[in-house]
Amino acid sequence: MDTILRAASEVVGVELSDPVDLGGNPRSIVLRCRTASGGSVVVKKYGTDPEGLRAFTGEAAGLSLRLAGPELLGVDDSVPLLVMEDLGSAPTLADVLLGDDPRAALDGLSAWARGLGRLSVASVHRRADLTSLSARYGLGVPSWDEEPWIARYAAGFPSALAGIGVETPPELGEELERIAATGADEYLAFTPGDTCPDNNLLTPDGLRLLDFESACYQPVFMTAAYCRMPFATCWCVFTLPAGLAERIEETYRAEVVEAYPELVEDEIWQPGVRRAVALWTVYLTTNLIPRMAEDRPAHRTRRPVPTLWQLLRHRWEMASTLEESPAFAETMRLLLRDVAGGWDVPPLPGYPAFGG
Structure with missing residues (x-):
């Protein structure tokens, strides 16, 4: 010290x-x-x-x-x-979602989505700057902008599932390769990398973001999926009231179209977000496989919190509906049947702020 x-x-x-x-x-x-x-x-x-x-x-x-x-x-x-x-001790988005004030939670979600959308727009032409800064502060390890982690997780997913006895459809590997490659270098924007609720302060001056350890450029669909799922890689995950995830996603999208006007077209937006849902599900599942044998709270100290089994089952249920990726959707159904089928846990509840 x-x-x-x-x-x-x-x-x-x-x-x-x-x-x-x-x-x-x-x-x-x-x-x-x-x-x-x-x-x-x-x-x-x-x-x-x-x-x-x-x-x-x-x-x-x-x-x-x-x-x-x-x-x-x-x-x-x-x-x-x-x-x-020091940004002080303002409440985080996690605090209001786990609290008892639905208006504060709704305002917090809206501020979060709007703030991330505006950040995306402001960052579109700054990727070369991040590349230069990453080289300046590089210490011999590839930065997240240089690390092809999306392709790596997609390529390794079938073997990761084979390790727990899940035999995936033969077409899964090729399908995941297409999912990871399609749009990987389009509609890029800066992200801190971890925009989970506890990394967002709701200050009197507005939203302030914390934790830039995984800062990089990603397709905006990856952040949009955080709105839809919600919070793709986080511990503070419960269900939202009907229609609210869609409203929050549209708040983000309404900002992003200033930089990428073509994303107003559902024919581009919807498939992009669905691919991102699949990729985040691959990432989360792969990382939780070593901890999957025994259920436990998804956070060491915060309460309320879902258990790992509740969280994984919820993710697999959502991803099992991605029918334009049939091998992936079938894999999710296999996980629900052969892995989650033996889990005696209740469904994921709603966020406390909304009466969950």
Whole structure:
């Protein structure tokens, strides 16, 4: 801790003290520290393993674009760490969704979708800048913009399922390859990479985004799928009232069409979002397979929270309706029958804020 404080103090030229642990994750330590003048900053120190280094590069480059997120105050790539503006303790989108005020939850969802849409529009012509910044802060590990993770997960999915005894249709591999490739380099926009509810502060000045560790450019459909599913890779997942996911998705889309007017056409938008739903389902399922044998809460400390089995079954049910990808839809039905069929858990409930 002393080493982190000394390095961070040198970066900003101000003595920092009284660190408070804000949680972090396996890749990083996040601290709120007091400045000599009585203010505060947030210090984020990253691990030196490949994932920690990639997270540092993503966050340093993503915040340096200055399109969203807290102001970046200093970077030390030798530790590595960065110091950023402290955005305070405003409620997150997760807080209001898990609360008891439906109006606050609806306003929070709308602000989230609108803010992400405006970020997408503002970022369309800045990809070269992110590439340059990623090279500047690169520490020998490919950035998320360079890492072909979508294609890699799609290619590995059939063998991942074979490892748990699920025999997939022969056409699945080729179908997934087409899903991953179609539109992969079209309708791109910047994303912090993890826009889950707990990474979005609802401040008096509006939505403020946190956690840029996976910052990259992706097709806007990948963010639209976060609206539809909702929250593709997150723990704070419950069901929304009928029609609300569609309204939130349209809020995002209404912003994005300023940059990509052709996305007003359902013939382009709907297949793109459905492909993204499939890809996020592949990503989530692959990552949860090692933890699938025993059910547990999807978050270590937050409550209420779904269990892993509730979450996976809900994702597979949604993806099983993607009939334009028949081999993938059939695979989802196999998972529901052969894996989730033995899970004695209730259906995923609704968000508490909406009476779930």
